[in-house]
Amino acid sequence: MRRAVDRWRDDKGLFSRALDLGCGTGLVGEAFRAHVGELHGIDLSAKMLDRARRKGIYDAVHLEDVHDCLNRYAAEGTAFDLVVAAELFIYIGNLEPIFTGIATVLTPGALFAFSVEGCADSPFKLLRTGRYAHGEGYVRALASRHGLSVDVSDEIEIRQQADEFAAGRLYVLSAAP
Template structure:
């Protein structure tokens, strides 16, 4: 997938685009919209400017329809949606399809890979990998060891490091080549696979893993059932799938929050697990990270094949 163009190809348009971004960052949505419109007069095929115009218009509730039109124009130019136009449309109430596209996640984390760990651990107090390791030890004892492990959404390898001493052969799966490059540098992974979780899992051999883990991965998926079903197929009988999800107050469904992440209802998680042939071995509330200084509620789950 080709990354979104950083330049419109027109120097003056690029300069006005930079001014528009600065204006929006300073809270002047009107000026940002005017400047973005000037960019589009010179470069009508420049998707980032349509996205910026939508963001500026969305700041005014009276311009929601115009904002949605701008986001749809960006999406038409970028059908794989590396820009994240669907996420903005969902925020306006148009949630007709998966809001967070694989292309958007790939682009987001490719640009984030170098500073990912410091921001996540130091800035957000991220503790998903540590919670998962502790849960596995509680369930199986301090001498537990899993021979073949799938790290779903492995990122830079935080989960792989957390499993040191209890994991044998590690396979990491991630959408982002930048993240996989960081994970490769750890030397922990026997295999690293680039791609969508469902697609990569579908190519794994049935009964080929003793453990699958997914730390803070399902925040990017509205429907987690398909991943659970593929993971169950890949696990050996008695194998475990340990994961964290963001929580919302309701029992069912997925809710796209103001943070642009999906939160899942605990009853839906149980139902999806059961439909996949996975039994709940552990399910408990957990604070998975912090956002703006406030703990983000979630669920820590370990499911058994």
């Protein structure tokens, strides 16, 4: 995800403030830490968040649902020039509310990077694994409805399941400058 973000950016300066949605133990935070001024991590799981907190890489961590945190940041007027969500949308089917929330907290020209498990035959669906998958057309339509450009859409192997890799997609979207 960090390589995809770097590949897209001409300006390789620091992001001012980044939001790691569903930060888990902080793997993505670690990858971005050196590239970000202020790093916020959000997760629903107290155990995950404790591990993230112990790494000492986040300036703020919140035990919170992602939708609630986006409403809170919007109400506070806190904005981000980078939002990342790695392996979060496998837990969320309808991405419309979260795109609405994210679009509200992005600064002009901000980047939004995320991964999804892919599906070809519907906008999104619940798989037998209990995870959600999202189609490329659905993601592109959401991006367009929220004024975001699709800068990167890469096919990736999102995770290893038994002996197989699950096919997914990595996106980097950008807000209008």
